[in-house]
Amino acid sequence: MATAVAVPWGRLVPGPRQEAARNVDAACVRRWLEEVAARLAAERDFLTQLDAAIGDADHGVNMHRGFTAVMQRVADLQEPTPGRLLKVAGRTFVSTVGGAAGPLYGTAFLQAGEALGDHPSFGPRLLGDALRASLEGVQRVGAASVGDKTMVDALTPALGAYELELRMGGSLETAASGAREAAASGMRATIPLQARKGRASYLGPRSVGHQDPGATSTALMFAALEQAVLADRSQRFAAGARRPVSGP
Amino acid sequence: MSVGLVIVSHSAKVAEGVVEMAGQMAGGVRIQAAGGTDDGGIGTDPTLIAEAIAAADEGDGVLVLVDLGSAVLSARVAIEELVGEEARDRVWIAEAPVVEGAVVAAIQASTGSSLEEVADAARGAATMAKVTTPEE
Numbered sequence: 103m104a105t106a107v108a109v110p111w112g113r114l115v116p117g118p119r120q121e122a123a124r125n126v127d128a129a130c131v132r133r134w135l136e137e138v139a140a141r142l143a144a145e146r147d148f149l150t151q152l153d154a155a156i157g158d159a160d161h162g163v164n165m166h167r168g169f170t171a172v173m174q175r176v177a178d179l180q181e182p183t184p185g186r187l188l189k190v191a192g193r194t195f196v197s198t199v200g201g202a203a204g205p206l207y208g209t210a211f212l213q214a215g216e217a218l219g220d221h222p223s224f225g226p227r228l229l230g231d232a233l234r235a236s237l238e239g240v241q242r243v244g245a246a247s248v249g250d251k252t253m254v255d256a257l258t259p260a261l262g263a264y265e266l267e268l269r270m271g272g273s274l275e276t277a278a279s280g281a282r283e284a285a286a287s288g289m290r291a292t293i294p295l296q297a298r299k300g301r302a303s304y305l306g307p308r309s310v311g312h313q314d315p316g317a318t319s320t321a322l323m324f325a326a327l328e329q330a331v332l333a334d335r336s337q338r339f340a341a342g343a344r345r346p347v348s349g350p
Numbered sequence: 351m352s353v354g355l356v357i358v359s360h361s362a363k364v365a366e367g368v369v370e371m372a373g374q375m376a377g378g379v380r381i382q383a384a385g386g387t388d389d390g391g392i393g394t395d396p397t398l399i400a401e402a403i404a405a406a407d408e409g410d411g412v413l414v415l416v417d418l419g420s421a422v423l424s425a426r427v428a429i430e431e432l433v434g435e436e437a438r439d440r441v442w443i444a445e446a447p448v449v450e451g452a453v454v455a456a457i458q459a460s461t462g463s464s465l466e467e468v469a470d471a472a473r474g475a476a477t478m479a480k481v482t483t484p485e486e
Contacts, residue, residue: 196427200360200386200393205423208396212431243426301419 125274126334127223131184134330135176135191139169141322152315156302160201161315168199168207183222188215188232202300203316206244206253213239226274233261233281244299251297251309253316260285260324275335278328285324289317353459353468354380354406357452358399358416358425362386368415368452376456382406394424400432403441411440411465413455413472415448440465446472454478 142149142165150162172191176182179190192211196204217235218224237257246252248259263284267277292314297303302314355372359365365385373381382402387393399414406412414425422443429441442465444451451472458471 196431197388197395197397200391200395200420202420202423204393205396205420205427209427209431243423243430 125223125225126184126229126331128182128184128187130330130334131187132176133333134327135169135172135187137326137330138323139173141326142166142169142319145318145322149315149319152313152318155312156297156305156309157315158201158301161203161319164199164201164203165207165319168195168204171195171198183218183220184224185215185218185220188212188218191215202244203319206240206316207319209239209243210236210257226268226277229274230261230265230268230277233257233264237261246299249295250299251292251295251302251314251317252299253314253320255292255295255314256285256288256317256320256324259288260320275328275331278324278331282321282324282328285317285321289313289321292317351408351410352379352462353410353455353465354382354403354408354412355452355455355459356382356384356399356402356406356412356414357448358394358402358414358421359383359385359448360392360394360417360419360421362390364417364448368449371449372452372456375453376460379456379459380406380408381452381456394421396424396428396432399425399428403428403433403437407437407440409440411442411468412437413459413465413468414441414443415446415452415455415472416443417448442469444469444472446475450475450478 146162146166148162149165150159153159153161172194175190175194176187179187182190188211192208192215195211196208198204199208213235214232217232218228221228237254240254240257241247244252244254246254248255260281263280264277267280272280290313293312294310296307297305297309297314302309357365357368359368362383362385365383369381369383373379382405384395384399384402387395388398403412403414416422416425425443429438433441444455446455454475455468455472458468
């Protein structure tokens with residue numbers, strides 16, 4: 103079933119998919135997950151504080167617990183594909199996080215993993231498809247739109263910026279940087295909003311003036327993605343790889 | 351055979367209590383509880399919900415009654431990701447209050463009604479008058 107998604111830039115112009123430039127692999131995805139886990143551990147109390155203001159004060163704890171379980175599960179995987187890593191992460195999240203974050207982030211990871219298929223590595227365009235599949239999954243499950251004061255407020259502009267950057271000829275790194283920046287401003291833009299979804303919506307106007315915890319954890323994930331991608335590049339250069347990380 | 355019901359609540363006790371109540375009103379209907387998280391906490395768990403759906407499904411469909419918030423999200427994930435593809439289309443989430451909806455749906459299901467009829471009955475429970483006198 104096609105789901106309409108409000109992304110200002112629309113889809114990338116479809117064309118013959120070139121998978122020649124393969125530059126995100128399982129090691130890079132693992133680094134991303136590790137980076138997310140480390141940041142969640144560091145930001146756990148901050149996320150919980152944000153959630154205490156308008157939610158049930160468990161977002162930091164839930165995210166941290168879920169990602170701790172994810173890291174344990176993916177550590178046991180022998181030579182997984184990037185898609186499998188993300189699918190296992192999604193299933194683990196769904197089964198370990200009881201609040202709304204479990205089904206929402208679980209779906210995001212599952213859908214991204216599904217979009218990546220069995221490719222052992224992939225280029226920036228397929229990563230864009232995976233991000234789009236995540237957003238569509240989150241909106242299908244959560245039925246939230248931009249402006250509802252949810253994680254969608256960070257995820258949607260991040261995807262838009264990522265796709266725009268690629269269309270303008272940018273690389274994986276510049277697209278990831280653009281996504282990180284857009285997610286962060288989407289996150290800050292939730293402060294004046296009145297929540298229309300989730301527990302915060304029961305507060306009505308009292309939800310105004312607080313930054314949304316879900317948008318904050320989403321922005322954290324994009325910051326981690328940028329860092330994983332940049333670390334990947336520096337490792338490649340250190341290893342003497344000549345091919346630049348760019349292309350489709 | 352009849353439509354089965356699954357009761358999803360953040361609290362296992364609430365879910366079990368609603369099952370007990372609705373079961374009292376309607377014999378012969380499969381009603382399953384899926385409340386709380388798998389470690390006994392407050393919350394909802396798509397895996398538990400999917401197991402309850404499988405246990406409630408006789409082939410005529412399953413109506414899932416949810417309390418609020420993540421119960422809806424977890425039920426959607428259970429149906430989309432965990433329920434077998436062949437059964438997916440006959441599992442619906444009710445637009446209904448969990449207690450009243452479950453009782454009304456159970457009674458409707460016990461008459462051998464279709465999933466659509468049971469879902470309609472549950473939806474009607476949302477506007478059931480309790481203390482206002484019906485207008486003449």
